[in-house]
Amino acid sequence: MSRTKIVLAGEGGQGVQSIAKILVEAGYEAGKQVLYIPNFGVEQRGGVSIAFCQIADETIGEPRFSKGDIIIMLSDRAISRCETYVNENSTIVYDTSVCTIKPTVKCKQVIGIDANKIANEDPSLGARVFNIIILGVLLEATHVLELSDIKNAMEKALGKKFDAKPELRTKNYNALDMGIKLLKEQQALV
Amino acid sequence: MVNKLIKEDTKMFLTGNEVLAYAANAAEAEFMYGYPITPQNEIMHTWCKLLPKTEAGFLQTEDEISAGFSTLGGILAGKRAFTATAGPGNVIMQDAQSMAEMMRIPFVCAVMQRGGPSTATVIYAQQETRLTCFGGNGEGFRIVYSTAGHQDLYDYMIKAFNTAWKYRFPTYVLADGYQGKMREPVMLYDPASRGISMVPTEKALLGPGQIGIDRKSVHMRNTYNMEEELMEVLEGYQKDYDKMAEEVAEYEEYKAEDAEILIIAHGIVARSARTAIDELRAKGIKAGLFRPITIRPLAVKPLRAAVSRAKQILFTESANGQLAQMVLEKLYGLNTPYSTLYKMGVGVTGDDLVSKVESMIKEPAMI
Numbered sequence: 250m251s252r253t254k255i256v257l258a259g260e261g262g263q264g265v266q267s268i269a270k271i272l273v274e275a276g277y278e279a280g281k282q283v284l285y286i287p288n289f290g291v292e293q294r295g296g297v298s299i300a301f302c303q304i305a306d307e308t309i310g311e312p313r314f315s316k317g318d319i320i321i322m323l324s325d326r327a328i329s330r331c332e333t334y335v336n337e338n339s340t341i342v343y344d345t346s347v348c349t350i351k352p353t354v355k356c357k358q359v360i361g362i363d364a365n366k367i368a369n370e371d372p373s374l375g376a377r378v379f380n381i382i383i384l385g386v387l388l389e390a391t392h393v394l395e396l397s398d399i400k401n402a403m404e405k406a407l408g409k410k411f412d413a414k415p416e417l418r419t420k421n422y423n424a425l426d427m428g429i430k431l432l433k434e435q436q437a438l439v
Numbered sequence: 440m441v442n443k444l445i446k447e448d449t450k451m452f453l454t455g456n457e458v459l460a461y462a463a464n465a466a467e468a469e470f471m472y473g474y475p476i477t478p479q480n481e482i483m484h485t486w487c488k489l490l491p492k493t494e495a496g497f498l499q500t501e502d503e504i505s506a507g508f509s510t511l512g513g514i515l516a517g518k519r520a521f522t523a524t525a526g527p528g529n530v531i532m533q534d535a536q537s538m539a540e541m542m543r544i545p546f547v548c549a550v551m552q553r554g555g556p557s558t559a560t561v562i563y564a565q566q567e568t569r570l571t572c573f574g575g576n577g578e579g580f581r582i583v584y585s586t587a588g589h590q591d592l593y594d595y596m597i598k599a600f601n602t603a604w605k606y607r608f609p610t611y612v613l614a615d616g617y618q619g620k621m622r623e624p625v626m627l628y629d630p631a632s633r634g635i636s637m638v639p640t641e642k643a644l645l646g647p648g649q650i651g652i653d654r655k656s657v658h659m660r661n662t663y664n665m666e667e668e669l670m671e672v673l674e675g676y677q678k679d680y681d682k683m684a685e686e687v688a689e690y691e692e693y694k695a696e697d698a699e700i701l702i703i704a705h706g707i708v709a710r711s712a713r714t715a716i717d718e719l720r721a722k723g724i725k726a727g728l729f730r731p732i733t734i735r736p737l738a739v740k741p742l743r744a745a746v747s748r749a750k751q752i753l754f755t756e757s758a759n760g761q762l763a764q765m766v767l768e769k770l771y772g773l774n775t776p777y778s779t780l781y782k783m784g785v786g787v788t789g790d791d792l793v794s795k796v797e798s799m800i801k802e803p804a805m806i
Contacts, residue, residue, distance in 0.1 A: 270622075273452075273622060274452065277452040277624060282623075282624070283452075283622070283623065283624070284621060284622070284623045285621060285622045285623075286617055286620060286621040287620055287621075288562060309623070310710045310711060310713040310714030310717070310789060311710055311711035311713075311714040311715075311788050311789040312588075312617050312618075312621055312707055312710060312711070312786065313617065313711070313786035313788055314788050314789065314790070315788040315789075315790035315791065316790065
């Protein structure tokens with residue numbers, strides 16, 4: 250029985266909930282059991298935004314879990330809020346170009362990537378696809394779904410926008426590939 | 440009549456709030472009254488989004504006091520109306536809810552619990568358990584279904600309409616912000632395909648014909664002059680309630696038959712208990728679950744039987760023992776020792792329960 254527990258955390262507006270929705274939609278369409286809880290405060294913008302996602306082969310019991318298999322931290326506040334979801338079996342991914350602190354909690358592995366910087370500097374990407382890079386990272390780190398599952402879910406969510414502006418599709422797909430590449434590079438270093 | 444959207448089995452991936460709107464439509468609800476409060480807003484949003492297809496009605500009132508009373512008004516006018524609320528909204532809607540008890544109005548309300556007291560959090564809690572069962576200045580003549588996920592939300596929202604219209608007591612679907620906001624797969628269906636026939640909507644007032652000639656006058660009282668007069672009516676209600684209780688009380692057991700440690704939990708916390716029980720059983724610890732589905736009225740006989748069989752009880756809630764208080768009253772005379780794991784306004788996880796049960800094995804609870 251396999252179940253992957255994912256925590257995605259960042260500042261409100263970074264697109265954490267958007268990629269969580271794409272992820273679970275992809276899981277659902279791929280025939281997996283999925284459960285997603287968004288968690289945020291009363292603010293319209295700002296504040297720490299957390300998505301708890303589970304993808305499993307069998308029926309999911311608990312909606313909230315204590316410790317995640319992979320915790321993605323996209324801001325300093327996300328790091329301090331989410332260390333509680335980490336144990337010795339967890340992998341942490343954090344963005345070194347956004348965060349000024351490093352996760353210090355004991356875990357299996359800490360992976361730092363500079364997705365935000367790359368998104369801003371690479372002309373084939375752009376600041377707005379930062380979260381999609383993270384989605385690529387997550388896909389490569391967990392292997393719970395296929396790249397094609399994610400692309401199908403993105404087409405379902407954003408297909409109309411993509412059709413109106415084809416360069417958006419290219420940028421989003423580039424971002425996914427970039428995320429996968431970044432994680433592969435980091436894992437090669439370990 | 441409204442247009443029903445779900446004509447055949449349809450698997451969907453929805454939030455719980457969306458599920459409730461679809462369920463109300465499947466239950467032939469004609470009108471929703473409501474006032475926005477997180478985490479129930481999307482029930483209203485979804486209901487409204489579907490209006491062009493359903494041809495049902497919606498009114499956003501100025502607050503929950505008005506939403507509650509408007510719902511009663513809609514029902515008295517012969518519409519299958521309902522509402523939904525949460526947190527402080529549930530508090531100020533109690534006046535209308537009490538009126539529904541007094542006048543035996545088939546009021547249906549979905550409650551998506553959030554943290555309390557007062558504004559607290561918009562996220563999640565089980566802190567409206569007592570309020571939903573016993574709020575208002577009355578005796579709690581209410582039926583409260585506590586759901587544990589999206590399939591429950593669909594099944595019990597449909598059932599709530601039938602229970603309310605059959606027995607004429609206010610009926611609730613008690614869920615929470617997790618269930619409202621989370622997304623998981625759910626099977627939507629036409630109730631008829633499951634052999635469920637909907638209790639028809641009858642006009643309480645404004646029936647056909649002329650009063651005194653074609654029909655009797657209807658006198659629905661909310662005010663009584665004499666103390667004894669009131670008590671006589673309420674004793675009748677209590678009798679109806681007790682008779683109904685045996686028919687509507689529902690519960691679920693999971694590996695409870697041979698459980699040495701019996702977890703008593705309701706709603707979404709019961710799902711975490713299932714996760715914990717599977718882990719504990721794998722370690723050779725005989726844990727089980729008793730989950731009241733109707734938390735009012737409680738299924739007392741099976742509850743007492745399960746508790747009698749167990750060596751220890753564990754109450755767990757995202758509140759400070761609100762269900763436990765109601766359950767313990769029904770366990771009078773039994774002496775099974777119990778322990779508690781209460782997290783006020785915070786989700787209880789499987790891990791929380793595994794370590795708690797393990798500690799109860801090492802250091803058993805005392806009477």
